Amino acid sequence: MRTAKLRALRRAAAPRPAVSRAATALTALTALAVAMVGLAAPAHAADPVLRDLATAKGRYYGTAVTTSKLTGTYGAITAAQFNSVTPGNEMKWGSVEPTRGSFNWDGADRLVNFAEANGQKVRGHTLVWHSQMPNWLANGTFSDAELRTIMNEHVTTETTRYKGRIDHWDVVNEPLNEDGTMRASTFYTQLGESYIADAFRSARAADPAAKLYINDYNTDGTGAKSNGMYSLVQRLKAQGVPIDGVGFQGHLILGQLPSTLQANLQRFADLGVDVAITELDIRMTLPATTAQLAQQKDEFKAVTTACLAVTRCKGVTAWGFTDSDSWIPDVFPGQGAATPYDESFQPKPAYYGIAEALGWTGDSGGGGGGGTPTGCAVTYAVPSQWNNGFTAAVTLRNTGSSPVSGWTVRWTWPSGQSVTSAWNATVTQSGTQVAAVNAAHNAAIPAGGSVDFGFNGGWSGANTAPTAFTLNGAACTTS
Incomplete structure (x- = not known):
């Protein structure tokens, strides 16, 4: 995904210092997601809606996405839960200008169109970066003046195309x-800090x-690299450079959350710039245990809380919301489970930790809205x-003695069936x-009560009935 960055992240892996919207509004939001992607979002009825909670706090909560996947369940969750989206790769130089002067906007356009259809902000990522450059640029030979012209023309062309449609740019x-110190990139080596x-x-x-924004990793807590960023921002502001914000990526390791995160965000805000957590994930050694997931919940909650405590922190973006779309396992073998949703698009404890930081006070048990029942039968x-x-x-x-308010029933198909419609x-x-x-x-x-639902489905070869069901995470008897 990010070869130069990933090598540096490996080197840096040692330890380092209101309630969701009313039902009618949630229904409207879900309907919008359905219109866009063809499936309703699999959010549980009484579960928190992160975008609503963040908006109530005057913040955004976003996710990076793979634009080609913005359909089905993936697209539905993206639309329903987040009020900001970041393209994982589709706006990078190598993607949009693979040949000098020839642009491919397909992926970036799809992302911006999706965001606008779902009332979401867009974080443009990224205009100038030492990695994922097209071959003609990475391996070309240019005079200093020509390289400066190439860079400025690229920035102007991409920013102009999305004028008025991008809320934040990682410039x-x-x-x-x-x-x-300054990285010896192609741009710095030839042009200097200018x-x-x-x-x-x-x-x-x-x-x-x-x-x-200017954006970097391993700057989350105070230390040599964040001090270097602090000095750089001071210099840019002294030169009258139009810098509005600093992005802190937040690629973290479980158990290594910087204790100085909030203070670090605040000192940058005190320079007169906005701040944001731009690429948050918290990886762990696999397989994930209950204790690890509980700690991850606490750490996602802590990062979100730190942003809320700094007036100029505009929001948090998770670098992918589901483990099925995370870059971590491919780069750090044996590690993963770094995002708020698991590979089956089910919310993990981290998702509830984010919601709690944003003010949600509901149940965060088995994933259903009404808590875990004491008994159920299907x-x-x-x-x-x-x-x-x-x-x-x-x-x-x-079959329990307490009412259930909001339910999610889950099962696994034993012989490859599929659901086509439901009521x-x-x-x-x-x-x-x-x-x-x-x-x-x-x-x-109610206790002792029941509900009925049904669906049409497809099958081939066999239509064996499921043998196990859960209600809000609790196993049910089956007949």
């Missing part, structure tokens, strides 16, 4: 070494309304089957994993 990405000022001025001229029947299709009827019974529940599927979430009218199940 210059990762300009520093680990000791806080390349940064030129890039910012070109971006400002092309889009005066966009907020312009009756599954197939009243009709034909060719390669079937109709299923499900009765969910609360009295929103049913989503990822591989063989299925989740059925209550409708607005049947969210409450």
